Amino acid sequence: MADPVSQFATRIAYGARQLPRVAWYVGHGMVMRRLSQAVRERAGASTRPRAHTRAPVPDRRRLYADMAVLFRQDLANVEAGIYPLPADHDGTLPLVLNRSRLFFEDLPDVHRRRENRQFRQVMTEDTRRKRPDYYLQNFHFQSGGWLTEDSAQRYDTQVEVLFNGSANATRRQALLPLHEVFAGRDQRRLRLLDVGCGTGRFLDAFKQAWPRLPALGVDLSEAYVAEAKRHLRRWCWINVMVANGEALPVKDESQDAVTSMFMFHELPPKVRRVVFHEFARVLKSGGRALSAELSRALLQELPQGGLPQHRRRLRPRSYPRRERFRLQSDGFRQAMTAMRARRLNTAAPCP
Numbered sequence: 114m115a116d117p118v119s120q121f122a123t124r125i126a127y128g129a130r131q132l133p134r135v136a137w138y139v140g141h142g143m144v145m146r147r148l149s150q151a152v153r154e155r156a157g158a159s160t161r162p163r164a165h166t167r168a169p170v171p172d173r174r175r176l177y178a179d180m181a182v183l184f185r186q187d188l189a190n191v192e193a194g195i196y197p198l199p200a201d202h203d204g205t206l207p208l209v210l211n212r213s214r215l216f217f218e219d220l221p222d223v224h225r226r227r228e229n230r231q232f233r234q235v236m237t238e239d240t241r242r243k244r245p246d247y248y249l250q251n252f253h254f255q256s257g258g259w260l261t262e263d264s265a266q267r268y269d270t271q272v273e274v275l276f277n278g279s280a281n282a283t284r285r286q287a288l289l290p291l292h293e294v295f296a297g298r299d300q301r302r303l304r305l306l307d308v309g310c311g312t313g314r315f316l317d318a319f320k321q322a323w324p325r326l327p328a329l330g331v332d333l334s335e336a337y338v339a340e341a342k343r344h345l346r347r348w349c350w351i352n353v354m355v356a357n358g359e360a361l362p363v364k365d366e367s368q369d370a371v372t373s374m375f376m377f378h379e380l381p382p383k384v385r386r387v388v389f390h391e392f393a394r395v396l397k398s399g400g401r402a403l404s405a406e407l408s409r410a411l412l413q414e415l416p417q418g419g420l421p422q423h424r425r426r427l428r429p430r431s432y433p434r435r436e437r438f439r440l441q442s443d444g445f446r447q448a449m450t451a452m453r454a455r456r457l458n459t460a461a462p463c464p
C-alpha cells in the first residue's frame with residue numbers, strides 16, 4: 114500500500130493527464146453535434162430513415178457515469194501496480210491541433226456519405242483484388258475506409274471523440290486480465306499478438322506495462338501499420354506487419370496471449386469464426402485470448418447514428434449463440450465480464 118503522499122501525487126498526476134483529454138474530446142463531440150444540427154437545419158428534413166433500436170438507449174448522464182467508473186478502475190489498476198501511470202502519447206501540441214483540423218475538415222464528407230448511404234466508396238476494381246469485400250467499407254462513413262494515410266491520421270481523434278476521450282482507458286482494461294496470465298513470469302520469454310492493431314494504441318499501453326515482452330501487431334491496412342510503426346518507435350521488442358487475421362503469420366501454439374481491440378464487430382460472422390480458429394491455433398495451452406468491443410450501449414451512442422446496415426447486423430447478435438458454442442468447443446470460454454462500463458468482452462481458455 115502506497116503512503117498517502119505518493120497516493121495523492123499519483124491521483125493528481127492521473128487527473129492532470131486524463132481530465133484535459135476528456136474535456137478536449139468531449140468538446141470535439143459537442144462542436145460536431147452543433148455543426149451537424151446546423152447543417153440539418155439548413156438542408157431541411159433528411160430523407161434518410163432514422164436509425165432505430167428496440168434496446169434501451171442510455172442517456173448522456175448514464176454514459177458519463179459509466180466513464181467515471183472506467184476511469185476509477187483505470188486509476189485503481191495504476192495504484193495496484195498493474196500498469197504505471199499511463200501516458201497517452203497523443204503527440205505534440207501542433208500534431209494534436211493538426212489532427213483536430215483533419216477531423217473537422219472531414220465532417221462534411223462524412224455527412225454527405227451518411228445522407229447518401231454511401232459506404233462502399235473504397236471498393237474499386239483495384240482494391241477488390243487486394244482485400245476481402247467485407248473490409249472494403251467506409252466504416253462509420255469515414256473517408257478512405259482503412260486504406261488511406263489520411264484515414265490513419267484521423268482515426269485516433271475519431272475514436273476518442275466517439276468514446277469521449279476514454280478509448281485508451283478502455284483499451285487499458287485488457288491489461289488487467291493479461292496481468293493474471295503474465296504476473297511473476299519472465300516477460301522476455303512470453304509472446305503477445307495483437308490482431309487488427311490499427312494505429313498501435315493498445316500495443317503502446319501494453320508496452321508501458323511490459324516493455325521487454327516481445328509483441329507483434331498485425332493489421333490488414335498498410336496505412337494503419339505505417340502509422341502504428343511510427344507511433345511505436347519508442348519501444349523495443351515490437352514488430353508490426355500487414356497480415357490478415359484469417360491467416361495469422363505465426364506458428365501453432367506460439368503465443369501466450371492474443372488480443373483484439375474493436376475489430377470483431379466489423380467482421381462478418383463467418384469470418385469471425387475463422388479468426389477465432391486462428392486464435393485457437395496460435396495460442397499456447399494456458400494462453401489467453403482477449404477481445405474488447407463496443408458495448409451495445411456505446412454503439413447506440415455513436416455520434417450521428419453509426420452505420421445502419423452495420424448496426425442491424427451487430428446489435429442483436431454481437432456474438433451469436435452458435436458462435437459462442439463453437440468457441441467453447443474450440444477450447445475457449447467466452448466471459449462477458451462484469452466491467453461496469455460494459456465495454457470489455459473477454460474470451461479466456463477453459464480451465
Ligand SMILES: C[S@@+](CC[C@H](N)C(=O)[O-])C[C@H]1O[C@@H](n2cnc3c(N)ncnc32)[C@H](O)[C@@H]1O
Nearest residue numbers: 259309310311332333334356357358374375376
Ligand atoms: C476499429 S479498428 C480497431 C483498431 C485498433 N485495434 C484500436 O484499438 O483502435 C479495426 C481494425 O481492424 C483491422 N482489420 C479489419 N479486418 C481485419 C482482418 N481481417 N485482419 C486484420 N486486420 C483487420 C482494420 O484494418 C482496422 O485497423
